[in-house]
Amino acid sequence: MAIIETRKLTKSYGSIQAVRGVDLSIEKGEIFGLLGPNGAGKTTTIGMLCTIIRPTSGSASIAGYDIVQRPSAVRSKVGIVFQDPTLDTILTGYENLELHARLYGITSALRKKRISEMLQLVDLTDRRNDLTRTYSGGMRRRLEMARGLLHRPAALFLDEPTLGLDPQTRARIWDYIRKMARKEQTTVILTTHYMEEADQVCDRVGIIDHGQIIALNAPGNLKESMGGDLVIIRTKEPPLVKIKALPYVREVKFNDGVLEITMKDAHLHLSGLLFMIPGVECVEIRVPTLSDVFIKLTGHDIRDDSAEDSGSWIDSVARYRQKGK
């Protein structure tokens, strides 16, 4: 059953078309990644689904509730961790969760139990009575995720959950996301521009560029659509006709002593292939990544026009203005 459905979801700010006709159908229990560069429309899409931003046109529903007609019902069904931190840093971890639980009307009996469950889930039980001002970036993000889950939402939205964190902390956050999705049976919708990480954690990804979904599939299928692995061999006189005739070879290019072969399952066929080619000087294998998929679809790298860790739409607006000059 689809927990989130959108139909031609669109948002314009004057002449800026932030989101242009997005159609999505996200299943219960899925970890779904929205990938795209700065300004692609990720935060705006999530903002509309969480009823913070009103769509210009199109429609969407969460757990069967229309986001425009039934905003309160939708809000009770979603949890959100914003791109910009929103913890109250003069409160302790426990107090932050308690405040949220009260806002969501969780009864006092249930409150205590649920808060300790969530603190345990993100390994913050020991630090629950410390002010969040003293938490590290990774700890704050974990507490925000715990807060997003407190009221048992059907869908948890995580906008750039690992932005600005170091690689080790990022890896741990992804572990927590997987653990949360499994344990709480929550559908997780996350945005990121770390393609490799999305590849590892997401069941499906939607690649978004200039407000439009340009590809949507399981990461493995998206990579498969690249046509296979690329084997690059430096050699003088390869037997091109014989190589082209091999059943697993899809494409062969030879230029200036560099032979490029696009093929299926390079790791299985490489030794047989090398056996046929005399005078091999060096070999490189490139297995396609989601970044390659992105470059193929858009013609540019996801980081081309994006300072790696600058995040909010305010940054995007500043960049947009800069570009206009």
Ligand SMILES: Nc1ncnc2c1ncn2[C@@H]1O[C@H](COP(=O)(O)OP(=O)(O)OP(=O)(O)O)[C@@H](O)[C@H]1O
């Ligand atoms: N309130 C707003 N007013 C005007 N323009 C906006 C507003 N919010 C977003 N935009 C513009 O809409 C586009 C999409 O922005 P959005 O924040 O959704 O992108 P994003 O994919 O989340 O980018 P990032 O990776 O930088 O977070 C950008 O061009 C942005 O400048």
Ligand SMILES: [Mg+2]
């Ligand atoms: Mg954003």
